[in-house]
Structure formats: structure tokens, C-alpha cells
Amino acid sequence: MDFRSLTYFESVARLQSVSSAAAECVVSQPAISKQIAGLETRLGVKLFHRAPTGMVLTPAGRKLYELSADILHRARHAETVMRAMYRDEPQLTAVTQETTAHFLLAPFIAETGAPIIDLRTVRPYDVDRTLDEDADLAVGTHRPPDHRECRTVSVSPVLVQCAPQEAELFDEAGLVELAAVSGSDVLVPGHGSGVELAVRSASARHGIKLESARSVNSPTVAQALAANGRGLALVTDPPRFGVRAFPLVVDGHPIEVPIYLSWDRDHYATNLIAALGDDLRAWLDAQPPWISMAG
Structure with a gap:
């Protein structure tokens, strides 16, 4: 079993099409078909069924597809390592x-x-x-x-971002205490984001309950909602959509998100x-x- 035939097999299996695999691998369709046929002969099993929806893996084909992902990854990784170590071409x-x-x-x-x-x-x-x-x-x-x-490598400050018409609530102080937004509609990026962890940790340590906090899919969504007055975005991203931004603090100390490499x-x-x-x-x-x- 050689690297080329396994590469062609993986492409056909993933794309469910010989023609699409040929385009991806920049070879002709007969070249793909010849490699697949040779692979089936060497292994003594049928790898695909032709169906109206395309090329469908047989049970043996599904097993080879599962194994091929690891084999091809290891082979490509080995090539990257060797190029980086002996040809002075680091590629990370x-x-x-x-x-x-x-x-x-x-x-x-x-x-x-x-x-x-x-x-x-x-x-x-x-x-x-x-x-x-x-x-x-x-x-x-x-x-x-x-x-x-x-x-x-750094720490990023958490910012309160709001629509311009709401900025007058914070303009004079410049800094926004977490307790001051505890009763507001607060929008926090979810999915275990650094902001979510930092804000919830600060809230727990200081006994501050964010009564109307809501997780959203991303900082961009939080900023978009904040821009038209539908809440206060707590994010580390640069302001977008015309929002104003103010550092979020607790007892005067900034709430920050560490960045690790x-x-x-x-x-x-x-x-x-x-x-x-x-x-x-x-x-x-x-x-x-x-x-x-x-x-």
C-alpha cells in the first residue's frame, strides 16, 4: 500500500466522487480509478459501491478510511518534521x-x-x-x-461595550465596576471563553450576582446586540458597530483574561x-x- 493510492482513496471516500477527487488531487479520473482498483486487488476486498448518490464505502472501505486518516496525518507530519529539522524550513x-x-x-x-x-x-x-x-x-x-x-504571553482587559446613547452612564467615571452592571442585561461570550471564566470568577469571589447575564455565541454577536441597545457586551475585542468601550473593574482592579502559549x-x-x-x-x-x- 503506497502513499499515493491511500491519498486517492481518502479523497474519494471523503468527497464520495471520483471526479471531485481527481480535481482535488489534480490528476485524471482514470488515474484515480486505476489506483483504487489496484488497492482493492492488493487488499483482496471491495472498498466502494457505486450508488446514485456517489461512491459509498463498504464495511471494509469504512475501516480503511478510519485507518487512512491517521496514516496520512502521520506521514505528512513526518514530512514536516524532516523538512524543519534538516532543511531549516520551520512550518508550525x-x-x-x-x-x-x-x-x-x-x-x-x-x-x-x-x-x-x-x-x-x-x-x-x-x-x-x-x-x-x-x-x-x-x-x-x-x-x-x-x-x-x-x-x-499577555493579559487582555475585559471591556464593557455599549451603544453610544448608554455611554453617558459611564463617561464620568471612565471605569465600570462589575457591581454597577449586575442588574443590567449583560452579554457574555460563552463556550468556555476566557471572558466568561474571568467574569464569573470575579462575581463569585466578590459575591456579585449577575442577575440578567446571558451567554451568546461569540464576541461579535455580543457587540452587535449591544450596538442597538439590547444589552451590555463584556468582551476583550476592539469596539465594532459604533459601540463605546470602558474597562470593567471590581473594587477598582481590572478584570483581565490571561493569554497562554x-x-x-x-x-x-x-x-x-x-x-x-x-x-x-x-x-x-x-x-x-x-x-x-x-x-
């Missing part, structure tokens, strides 16, 4: 959440040329799990488990990732994206 993939990718990592890559070739975005609580599956480093707001190498201790590029973490921290210290957000 980072997993993070969407907000961090958009406002922090993408600008960092653009300005510094960091050796990151892709950003995978997942829910906040999936960042560390995805690091085990298909990434070299993770940047997230959940503290990594103890078996990871870890750097705290983590990786496996035995990663082949551990020194490179550690240096990248130091570079990211220095870049954020020099020009934190949130420095001009509030007020």
Missing part, C-alpha cells in the same frame, strides 16, 4: 480561538514573519485537545494542563516555539491591540 501550525486568531496572531504573523503557516480556530475549551490532534502550538485563554510547556515538551521544535512565545510576548508588550480600545 497553531490552534487558537477565532478572536485570538483575528486580532492577535494574524497581525503578529504579518508584521514579524513568524514561522506559522496556518491557524486552526476552535471553541475555547477545544484548544488544548486540538493541540494533541493536529497542531504544533496552542494560544488560548484556558490555563494549559501541567504536562505542557507554557508561556503567559503552550506546546508539548518533547516537540521537535521546542526551542523554536519557546522563542516564538518570547517574540509574541514582546510584540504584545510593545503594541497591545487593546491599548486604545477603551474610553
